[in-house]
Amino acid sequence: MNDEPKDQEFEKLRRLLELKRHEVPPPGYFEDFSSGVIARIEAEDARPAPSWWRRLLPGIDTSPVMLGAYGVIFASLVIAGVQLAPSGSAPQGSGGGPLLSSSEPAQPATAPEAAADLVPEVRPVVADADVDPSAAGPLKTLGNEADHVARSAPTGLFDPPSIHNTSRVERVSFPANQ
Amino acid sequence: MSGAAQKETSKAAGVDKPTEQERAEERARTAKLVDRARTGDLAAYDELIRTYQERIYATLYNMTSNHEDAHDLTQEAFIKAYRSLDSFKGQSSFYTWIYRIAVNRTINFLKKRNRRVNLSLNDMDANVENNPELVSLISDKTPRRDANLTELQEKLNEAMQRLSESHRLVVTLHDIQGMSHEEIGKIVNCNTGTVRSRLFYARQQLQAHLSDYLK
DSSP states (O other), rough: OOHHHEEEEEEEEHHHHGGGGOOOTTGGGGGTTTHHHHHHHHHOOOOOOHHHHHGGGGGSOOHHHHHHHHHHEEEHHHHHHHHSOOOOOOOTTTTOOOOOOOSOOOOOOOOHHHHHSSSSSOOOOOOOTSSOOOOOOOOOOSSSSSHHHHHHOOOSSSSSOOOOOOOOOEEOOTTTTT | OOHHHHHHHHHHHTTOOHHHHHHHHHHHHHHHHHHHHHOOOHHHHHHHHHHHHHHHHHHHHHHHSSSHHHHHHHHHHHHHHHHHHGGGOOOOOHHHHHHHHHHHHHHHHHHHHSSSSOOOOOOOOOGGGHHHHHHHHHHOOSSSSSHHHHHHHHHHHHHHSSSHHHHHHHHIIITTTTOOOOOOHHHHTHHHHHHHHHHHHHHHHHHHGGGGGGG
């Protein structure tokens, strides 16, 4: 046979490797081994089936290289998401900061105040008794302009409030007997 | 060659290998147990585990040089095999099939394991004292035999762990477990030429690592 010279060359090694056949687990180890396997199978059968993503997890490679790759992919998705998201109409000259009335000192708004700024204020339109009807035209501008600018409410929760001076012009009605 | 004659030849070679007839009986018995286990009969599967547990454990122990790892991997291999019984078509023997599952899981485990190997070695059985070849090998080299038997065991396992997984597997299956090249080829899924070349290279490596003990 071709292997005979090679086998003779490794004869001492083969005898040395035989030593490993004598490395055995403690006595009685195999008597309980199969019952341990069966118990694990029964325990798994009794457990409710895991959800699809839990079954997926063991298949994911958790080596450092793959974890780094997952991180890069996740970061790329976040950046792409931010760039592709519909951007709101940013106010010109505001610098993206909070909008404040020019007549009021800059103070941090408390939570209820901030919420109130988001909701359009309902102001009843009434005829001012002190107004001289002859001095006033049929149209009247309501309120302080600066105050009105600050209070212009956004249309949506996350839309920036518009600072355009959109003074409301409303028609004022006068009693017929004046 | 008749079954009895074949068995005599095997015994003369120092290895008690089963005859063809015994193998056929074993295959038929295993096939029945597999069919029963497929239907959820855990008693049948328990019998299958008892048939193969020592051989599978020994292979995985020699691959890992760690009793706890070998224990866990052997248990997991049997559980995985039970869950996959439906995919066992009988094209190879159950023995080869379950060996493949155990070996593949172990190689994956070893690739993920830290490079630093923690040896957790089993004790030598009492029969080591009755093996004249081993006694002469040890006593030639070591005046204090008990102390140096442990040292030799550690060096041997360290040398095994320095081999690649594929080379360690071939040495384990052939030189320790006593499998033929053909059987190893079926388990490892390669031809016998590849098995022989891997075995030759692995032995060369081992011989270099253990040169102090082979003079």
